[in-house]
Amino acid sequence: MEIKKCSRCGRELPLESFTKLKTSKDGLDYWCKECKRECRKQNYQSNRECELEQMKRYRQEHKEERAQKWKQYYNTLRGFAICSRNGEITADRKHGRIQEDSLPINYPTLEEWMELLLLPDFYDGKQYHFTEMGVDRIDNNKPHIWGNIIPASTAHNKERGRMSFEEYLGRFV
Ligand SMILES: [Zn+2]
Numbered sequence: 001m002e003i004k005k006c007s008r009c010g011r012e013l014p015l016e017s018f019t020k021l022k023t024s025k026d027g028l029d030y031w032c033k034e035c036k037r038e039c040r041k042q043n044y045q046s047n048r049e050c051e052l053e054q055m056k057r058y059r060q061e062h063k064e065e066r067a068q069k070w071k072q073y074y075n076t077l078r079g080f081a082i083c084s085r086n087g088e089i090t091a092d093r094k095h096g097r098i099q100e101d102s103l104p105i106n107y108p109t110l111e112e113w114m115e116l117l118l119l120p121d122f123y124d125g126k127q128y129h130f131t132e133m134g135v136d137r138i139d140n141n142k143p144h145i146w147g148n149i150i151p152a153s154t155a156h157n158k159e160r161g162r163m164s165f166e167e168y169l170g171r172f173v
Contacts, residue, residue, distance in 0.1 A: 001014055002015050003015070004017075004018060004028060006018075006030070006031055006035055007031060007053065007057065008031045008035040009032060009034070009035050011093055015028065017032045018032055018033065019036065021054075023054075024057065024058070029054075030053060030054060031050065031053065040087075044163070050089035051114070053142070054114075055115075057115075059118070060113075068096075074145070075125075089165070097101075107121055107143070108145075108146065113135065114130070116133075116135055116149065116151045117133040117134070117135070118132040119151040120151070121153045122136070122150035123152060123156050123169060124156070124172050128153050132153050132155070133151055134157050135149075135150070135151065135152070135154070136150050136155070136156070136157045136160065137149060137152060138165045139165065140162070
């Protein structure tokens with residue numbers, strides 16, 4: 001019988017004691033069903049703990065592909081933002097530097113959302129602790145979907161307020 005160790009309670013349990021988790025390498029959650037149930041029953045704090053655990057494991061398991069993916073997203077988007085600010089977007093499209101169809105359009109998953117918080121702040125390029133980070137929208141009238149979200153410190157997010165993305169980004173050039 002195949003077994004797996006729960007990373008919370010440490011017990012070695014049969015695979016059916018774990019729910020499915022798309023984002024993990026073996027397709028199973030890191031915590032056993034019992035631990036998950038307990039976590040759900042408890043307060044916000046322990047749910048947070050559960051999310052952070054998933055985040056930690058996910059990062060370990062997907063280190064390289066995530067580095068590639070995020071670099072691409074960040075660079076594409078940053079290039080996109082800077083070009084549109086300078087009014088050079090047409091030229092860049094012509095030269096193939098921006099592939100619009102390469103910008104994903106859907107909502108990020110929870111794991112992806114947390115991954116965003118690990119990137120440098122989009123505005124000043126500095127690395128903050130993820131607890132100081134949030135997800136800002138380029139266009140505040142559009143939802144939190146790919147192509148419209150950037151990692152930004154909560155301080156910057158707050159400071160920007162209702163200011164347009166272009167105007168606020170202009171402060172950091
Ligand atoms: Zn457990």
